[in-house]
Amino acid sequence: MDTIVVALLNGLIYGLLLFMISSGLTLIFGMMGILNFAHASFYMLGAYLAFAATRIFGFWGGIVFGTLGVALIGLLCERTLLRHVRRHGHVQELLLTFGLSFAFEELVKVFFGPYAVSYPVPESLRFAAFSIGAVQYPFFRVLIGATAIAMFAAIFCLLRFTRIGLVVRAAVLNPDMVRALGYNVSAIFSGMFAVGAGLAGLAGAMGGAYYTTNPNMATELGVIVFVVVVVGGLGSLSGALIASLVIGVLVNAVVYVDTTFGDLLAKVGIVSAETARTLLNVPIANTAGVLPFLLMLLVLMIRPQGIAGDERV
Amino acid sequence: MNANTLKLEGVAKTFGVVRVLEAIDLDIRQGERHALIGPNGAGKSTLFNLISGAFAPTSGLIALNGTSIGGLVPHALNRAGLGRSFQITHVFDRLTVRENILLAVMGRFGKRWSLMRIGPVWAQIAEETDRLIAGANLAAQAGKRAADLAYSEQRAVEICMTVGTGASVILLDEPTAGMSREETRHIIEFIRRMTEGRTLVMVEHDMDVVFTLADRVSVLVNGRILVTGTPAEIRSDPRVREAYLGDGEH
Numbered sequence: 057m058d059t060i061v062v063a064l065l066n067g068l069i070y071g072l073l074l075f076m077i078s079s080g081l082t083l084i085f086g087m088m089g090i091l092n093f094a095h096a097s098f099y100m101l102g103a104y105l106a107f108a109a110t111r112i113f114g115f116w117g118g119i120v121f122g123t124l125g126v127a128l129i130g131l132l133c134e135r136t137l138l139r140h141v142r143r144h145g146h147v148q149e150l151l152l153t154f155g156l157s158f159a160f161e162e163l164v165k166v167f168f169g170p171y172a173v174s175y176p177v178p179e180s181l182r183f184a185a186f187s188i189g190a191v192q193y194p195f196f197r198v199l200i201g202a203t204a205i206a207m208f209a210a211i212f213c214l215l216r217f218t219r220i221g222l223v224v225r226a227a228v229l230n231p232d233m234v235r236a237l238g239y240n241v242s243a244i245f246s247g248m249f250a251v252g253a254g255l256a257g258l259a260g261a262m263g264g265a266y267y268t269t270n271p272n273m274a275t276e277l278g279v280i281v282f283v284v285v286v287v288g289g290l291g292s293l294s295g296a297l298i299a300s301l302v303i304g305v306l307v308n309a310v311v312y313v314d315t316t317f318g319d320l321l322a323k324v325g326i327v328s329a330e331t332a333r334t335l336l337n338v339p340i341a342n343t344a345g346v347l348p349f350l351l352m353l354l355v356l357m358i359r360p361q362g363i364a365g366d367e368r369v
Numbered sequence: 370m371n372a373n374t375l376k377l378e379g380v381a382k383t384f385g386v387v388r389v390l391e392a393i394d395l396d397i398r399q400g401e402r403h404a405l406i407g408p409n410g411a412g413k414s415t416l417f418n419l420i421s422g423a424f425a426p427t428s429g430l431i432a433l434n435g436t437s438i439g440g441l442v443p444h445a446l447n448r449a450g451l452g453r454s455f456q457i458t459h460v461f462d463r464l465t466v467r468e469n470i471l472l473a474v475m476g477r478f479g480k481r482w483s484l485m486r487i488g489p490v491w492a493q494i495a496e497e498t499d500r501l502i503a504g505a506n507l508a509a510q511a512g513k514r515a516a517d518l519a520y521s522e523q524r525a526v527e528i529c530m531t532v533g534t535g536a537s538v539i540l541l542d543e544p545t546a547g548m549s550r551e552e553t554r555h556i557i558e559f560i561r562r563m564t565e566g567r568t569l570v571m572v573e574h575d576m577d578v579v580f581t582l583a584d585r586v587s588v589l590v591n592g593r594i595l596v597t598g599t600p601a602e603i604r605s606d607p608r609v610r611e612a613y614l615g616d617g618e619h
Contacts, residue, residue, distance in 0.1 A: 219475060219483045226461045226472050233459040236421075237534050238447035238476040 058189030063312050064305060065188075069197045071304020072204035076259035077277065078284040078296045079211065080252030086291025087228045088245050090138065090149050094156035095256055096278030102126045102257030103264025103273065104164050107175035115178045115265075122261030123254050130253020134246050157274060164271050172270035200262050207255065208297060215293075224248065228291070283348045287355045289365020298363050303348045310347060313340045374399040374568045375420070375538055380429030380439075382415055389415045390592045393429070397538070402561075402569040404579040407589035408612070413572045414456075414542075416589065420570070421453045421540055422446040433538060447476070452536025456543050458523045460530070462516035466507055467498060469515050469526055473533030474498045501529045505559065521552040525559055532563045539564055541571040545578050557582050580604070588612070 081095040106122030113121055133156065141148040177196045184192035215221040224244060227234045231241045264273065284303060288295030316339050318332025327336060343350075355362060375397035382390040390412045397403050407413050419426050425440035432438065433449055441449065461469050474497050475481060478490050502511050505525045510518060515526055524544060531539055544560060545553045557578055560569070573579050579586060580600045587597040590612045596603065603609055 214484075219480065219486060222464070222468055222472060223475075223481065226464060226468075229461045229463055230459055232443070233455070233461065233530075234472070235443035236447060236453050236455075236459070237473050237530060238444050239472075239481055240444050 058191055059312060060309075061188050062191050062193065063309050065193065066197070067305035067308030068301060069201040069304070070308060071301040072201045073259055073263050074277075074280065074284055074304055075297050075300035076204045076207060076263075077256045078281045078288070078300055079208070079293055080255040081281060082285045082288065082291055082293060082296045083211075084249055084252045085285065086293075087224070087248050088142075089146070090142075090153070090249075091146065092252075093150060093153040093278070094133070094160060095153075095252070096274040096281055097157045097160040098126050098130060098253045098256035099260040099263070099277060099281075100164060100269075100271070100274035101129060101160060102260025103175065103269040104168060104173070104260075105257070106261035106264060107168075107173055107269055110175065115181070119258070119261040123258040126257025126260070127250045127254030130257075131246060131250040133253075134249040138249075139242070139246075157278070161271050161274060168271070170271060172268045175265055175269040177265045196266055200266060203258070203262060207258070208293075211293065280348055283352045287348075287352050287362055289362025292362065292364040295362055295364030303351065306347050306351065307344050310344050311341045315340055374434060375570065376430075376432045377420075378430040378432075380416075380419060380426045380431060382412075382419060382424075383427045388592060390419070390426075393589075393592075393594055395587060395594060395597070397568060397570055398585075399568055400566065401584045402564065402582055403571070404583035404586045405570065405572045405589060406574075406576075406579055406586060407595075411589040412592045413589055417540065417542055417572050421451070447534055447536065450535075450537040451540065452531040452534050452538070453540040454524075454527050454531050454542060454544065456546065458520070458527055460515040460523050460526050463514060465512050466515055466518065466526055467502065467511040470501050470529050470533055471498050473530040474501070477533065477535035497533070501533050504563065505529050521548055521556060524548070524556060528556075528560060528563055532567070536567070538568045538570065541569065541573075543572055543574060545573065545575050553578060 077096065077099050080098070081092060084090055084092055084095070102122040102125075104122075105125040106118040108118075109121035109125075110118035137152060137156070138149060141152050181196050181199075183195050185195040185198040186193050213221075215225055223234065223239060227239070227241055227244050234244075235241050260273075267273075280303065284296055284299045287303070288297070288299035316332070316337050318327065318334075318336030318338070320340070321327045321336060322329050322332035375395075377393050377395040380390060380393040380395075381388070393416060405413050405416065418424055419439075420431060422438070422441050422443045422445075430437055430439060433446075433451055436449070438446055438449055438451065447453075461472070464472075471494070474494050475483075477497075478494050480490060480494065499508075502508055505528075507522065507525065507529075510522065515523060518526065528541070528544065531541070541560070545556055548556060553575065561582060571583075583600060585597060586600055586603045588595045588603060588606075588609050595608060595612060596606055598606065
């Protein structure tokens with residue numbers, strides 16, 4: 057029982073981390089129609105910038121530096137690169153951001169080497185927040201989850217209750233009309249891009265410390281983040297939250313399922329016990345890596361616009 | 370202020386090898402309601418798009434209140450005093466009527482980037498927003514999402530927004546398109562009221578609308594202004610009859 061609770065909690069926290077990254081991606085897509093392939097690279101850059109800054113500013117300073125640094129990098133990418141290819145269409149944007157993701161990965165390798173760097177959670181933060189049975193649940197994990205929830209609340213309130221949030225929502229719905237009303241939409245877009253990148257940077261700075269900080273972290277997470285955004289509905293913040301949590305919990309929980317496909321099918325009576333023991337002796341836990349894609353396939357078949365996406369997409 | 374609020378001099382537009390507009394000269398006087406008419410393909414939409422900044426003219430000058438606005442980006446155009454509506458309704462369908470109009474009024478008071486609502490200006494903004502809503506008879510609908518409004522009400526909201534930005538020159542692209550007779554009569558009255566004291570330029574197909582609302586009419590044929598005059602002059606002009614009215618289609 058305890059193991060299940062811990063697995064669910066782990067899944068929840070992982071899901072919240074996924075959300076921190078995918079929220080920026082989905083906001084940027086929703087507003088500007090840019091599918092940013094380099095978004096997961098912002099996550100990686102956040103981890104590395106924080107790692108580099110920790111030596112100078114300490115752990116917390118590193119996290120702040122990672123967040124703001126990546127927001128600045130995002131802003132520069134938008135203003136100096138993306139802006140100029142936008143009028144040529146989505147393919148050019150995709151190619152550019154795809155190239156950027158390679159460039160960032162190689163740059164990181166040049167400066168920090170091809171292997172994982174040692175960017176640990178400081179000793180002072182390694183204590184248990186609470187214990188479930190015999191399991192001590194680490195405080196930093198809880199902190200990652202709490203940060204993500206606080207972030208969601210902050211973005212939600214900003215969009216919902218402030219006047220600038222009203223402008224942003226309007227710009228998502230109809231940028232042409234917002235322009236016609238005298239608003240500088242391209243400045244709004246740059247700001248949103250920077251915020252989205254900064255959020256991924258924050259996720260990287262925290263996630264990199266807890267999990268690992270290596271040059272592959274962008275590639276590893278990038279695909280899952282895209283799955284989250286597609287499942288949740290392109291452009292939908294609440295959809296991204298639901299999808300992140302579902303994927304996080306599924307992937308973590310399925311590892312604890314102690315049965316094989318053969319057993320399952322044999323029980324239903326589709327295959328013989330013999331086949332179950334031999335050919336189909338595949339543990340269901342092995343599907344952890346496939347599940348997000350299976351979920352995406354299902355969602356695309358049943359509800360192509362995603363859980364909370366609208367029909368425009 | 371300059372007597373000619375909006376002035377076009379030798380404005381031409383070429384797409385590839387196609388010359389859509391050639392040497393358009395147009396003087397829109399301050400406070401007048403000016404309609405642009407012409408058969409399909411005459412270049413009305415192109416001219417509208419040039420004035421509203423969708424694209425820059427190939428040659429020629431477009432001036433608003435004496436300053437050139439040719440090639441300005443849309444948000445700069447609005448700040449220069451030019452408000453526009455779209456042919457297809459461009460209200461923010463998932464925002465409330467009040468929020469829609471608020472967005473326009475906020476811009477006019479220079480509150481485009483506000484996180485907090487501090488200071489007396491917000492009271493003014495709210496007051497002006499309510500005044501526009503009341504003027505459009507939308508007070509009962511103010512809290513509804515724009516998507517839930519009838520089509521003619523959506524157009525009214527859009528006109529409120531265009532006026533709400535404080536623009537001195539209002540450009541309307543077929544404001545009565547897709548409306549019933551009854552709705553059209555209503556919106557004409559509404560446009561007349563809302564644009565009081567402002568300059569209005571509109572592209573319109575419906576001749577009844579044009580002749581009821583416009584002070585002057587310019588007829589565009591084959592990328593040229595054929596004639597500009599009062600509705601009575603246009604009605605009786607034989608060239609216009611031949612080029613446009615006589616074909617019995619409109």
